[in-house]
Amino acid sequence: MKASIRVCLIAAAACLSASVASAQTFTQPGEGKRLFDGLCQDCHGTNGAGDEAPALNHPLAADDATLHKIIRDGIPERGMPRVRRMTEEEVNVLAAYVRTLGNGKTETVAGNAERGRAVYARLDCSSCHVINGQGGAFGPELSKTGQRRAPSWIRQAILDPGSVRSKGVQGILQNGFTEYLPVSVVEKGGSEVRGFRVNEDSFTIQLRDASGKLYSFRKNDVTNIEKQAGRSLMPPYRDRLTPADTDDLVAWLYSLGRAK
Amino acid sequence: MTPRLILSAVGFLLLLAANASAQVPYGRIVQAANAPQDWLTYSGNYNSQRYSPLTQINRQNVAQLRPAWMYQLKRPGVFETTPIVVDGVMYITEPPSTVTALDVKTGRPLWRWTPAIPDNVIVIGSPPVNRGVAVLGDMVFAGSIAGHLAALDAKSGIVRWDVAVDDNRKGYYLTLAPLALDGKVIVGVSGAEAGIRGFIAAYDAKSGKQLWRTYTIPGPGEPGRETWGKDSANIGGSSSWLTGSFDPALNTLYWVTGNPGPDYDGDVRPGDNLYSCSVLALDPNTGQIKWHFQFTPHDVHDWDSNQIPVLFDDVIAGKPRKLLALANRNAFYYVLDRETGEFITGMPYAKQTWAEGLDAKGRPILKPGNEPTIDGKEVWPNLQGSANWYSPSYSPRTKLFYQFTREMSTIYYKGQAKYTAGQPYTAGGGTAVDGDNAYAAIRALEGTTGKLKWEFKLLEPGMDGVMSTAGDLVFGGTEEGNFFALDALNGKPLWDMQLGGPIHGNPMSFAVDGRQYIAIPAGWTLTVFALPN
Secondary structure, eight states, X not given: OGGGEEEOTTTXXXXXXXXXXXXXXXXXXXHHHHHHHHHTHHHHOGGGOOSSSOOOSSOOSSSHXXXXXXXXXXXXXXXXXXXXXXXXXXXXXHHHHHHHHHHXXXXXXXXXXXXXXXXXXXXTGGGTXXXXXXXXXXXXXXXXXXXXXXXXXXXXXXXXXXXXXXXSSSSSSOTTOOBTOEEEEEETTSOEEEEEEEEEOSSEEEEEOTTOOEEEEEGGGEEEEXXXXXXXXXXXXXXXXXXXXXXXXXXXXXXXXXXX | OOHHHHHHHHHHHHHHHHHHHHSBOHHHHHTGGXXXXXXXXXXXXXXXXXXEOOOSSOTTTGGGOEEEEEEEOSSOSOOOOOOEEETTEEEEEETTTEEEEEETTTOOEEEEEOOOOOTTOOOOSSOSOOOOOEEEBTEEEEEOTTSEEEEEETTTOOEEEEEESSOGGGTOBOOSOOEEOSSEEEEEXXXXXXXXXXXXXXXXXXXXXXXXXXXXXXXXXXXXXXGSOTTOGGGOBOOOOSOOEEETTTTEEEEEOOOBSSSSOGXXXXXXXXXXXXXXXXXXXXXXXXXXXXXXXXXXXXXOOOSOOEEEEEEETTXXXXXXXXXXXXXXXXXXXXXXXXXXXXXXXXXXXSEEEEOTTSOEEEOTTOSOBSSOEEESSOTTOSSOSSOOEEETTTTEEEEEEEEOEEEEEEOOXXXXXXXXXXXXXXXXXXXXXXXXXXXXXXXXXXXXXXXEEESSOOOOOEEEETTSEEEEEOTTSEEEEEETTTOOEEEEEEOSSOOOSOOEEEXXXXXXXXXXXXXXXXXXXXXXX
């Protein structure tokens, strides 16, 4: 369920009180973490280590004013809601806490990134994923995976891709909708098209199939649309990788987009 | 006097006469249903049915509908206006509080007025929006997020008067379209999330003088004050932020009220918290409350009852009744007798998990354990409700009540809050369970019972009003930007168009030179549709 939970736009900041004893105590030491846990953790992960939304434990926005503005106004086009019902002082306290996350150490991982690069090549992951401009564009780009995702999330996405859900990567589907959702469409003639959902509205749906071909259907013109929640077009690698190879691949992907 | 001067004088008098006929006397608003080429109030006319008697666009030809013109906002914002159209001019509001007059045939601006909004304006509880103007006589009336009400000259936009309705530094602000009655303008206020004490007020249309003010939370010694325990009444919210309805024959004004505050912690305000989450029937001359009906006593889920009270007449159990129907944010549909306030019937029109049902008087029978908690409690409907401010529609032809229905839950959290003037006062909040786990539908409910007649499913729970027409169409929008027409009889989709931005507004219709138009705000654009010439 966690993947489906989005902080409500209107009441976003209101839920901070769930973890904060009193609106008058926000400036107490430690309140920034409580604000973060109430407001931000669902998407940005525990201690900002990254989940559906980017990790925050790396150097962040250039200056405090920018960070303050991002927290206050959100990045709606990337799915980050703006915060309401929050005073400027509270935003400052939260921003200061987020800043400390950026100064923290990144997680250490067991694997070896260079060996992981070789695993990535051997599995031909680049047939579907782009890293630094190279590779197939069918799946999500991985160039900045280390900024966005915690190692645990990356591991799960490799072993059981259907169990993690992407959002905010493309920034096209918003309001909590799952990106790269597998969809099967049966046309009136009986032929079936399988692919992932690129976009959807109440009257139409757009898919891309494994060959990269784009389809746009009017819902009235097809006989069935099946959205396959919990599945992924990427095969699971649970039974195809040794533990050591998995560690190495996680280390490689976690190194992407982060300063050495 | 020379013949030429006489001609000039006659011409001048004719001009004056034309000007006089261009005015909007009260009687013209009362008779709005007989002049469907105009759209004279927020909901079309006083009964708030948002129903257009125009028939040129109908089930047979709606598939040919196409844009006639567009108008783009001068600056981005959430665009929730319902245009008013009168005598070839359209009056809209642009976020946050600008009023613009447009040539109704082309969309070209005629004048624009932007009030002074301080940089530190306090808007807590909603986006900084405006839902439209009221017209009366030769003036246009608009509220602002700075908490003011202004009267503008309808031809020039020049200010006739401008008054502070209440103190924005305490969190009072205006988002609603005012309602113009005989010689007066009615407004309500936003700000329950800042701990205001809500009220409804009437202003003299000519001078801007306040004629009466009725608080939506009783004062000391008044009946209902005892429903606010622990000295909570003076900061109890109960705002009045949506345009009401009016029955000229009964001389009764109907106004709806919002949530009590703080929103999610009811412990600090024990009792029913009258008149929050209610509809009030008021004497428009004095503001005196004739009757009240509270939909959600002691609300703890932010379920404002700021939904449009729709007035219509029908026969129930063989008896003609004057009715008021409302599809509430709390997921129940209510039918009341609007003369007496008597509860006639009510039933859920959307998924809800908080009540067993309604008792014989319409009071919800609570299921225990659905209050917000420190760890969060998932409850249907969503914090934004099964319905919200956006308009329903009632067609006297089909006798159906059309409602954009949100099917979505929220995990509600409880916190604590201490009141500070002009600061958030909510004590909790919620996380929405949305995306692929939620949906919406246009539901057609039998007006007198609330029974589902048909539904048309939509992808996302948005904030999209509907309008029905005598062409037996229901127009509606989606969060994703679709604007569409359904067959009012069976919900079959007949036409749709992607407008490229979310629709957070209500459709309306008007006619000029014998041509019917449909208007809808979407994204940052107002689009006006018509059939091909």
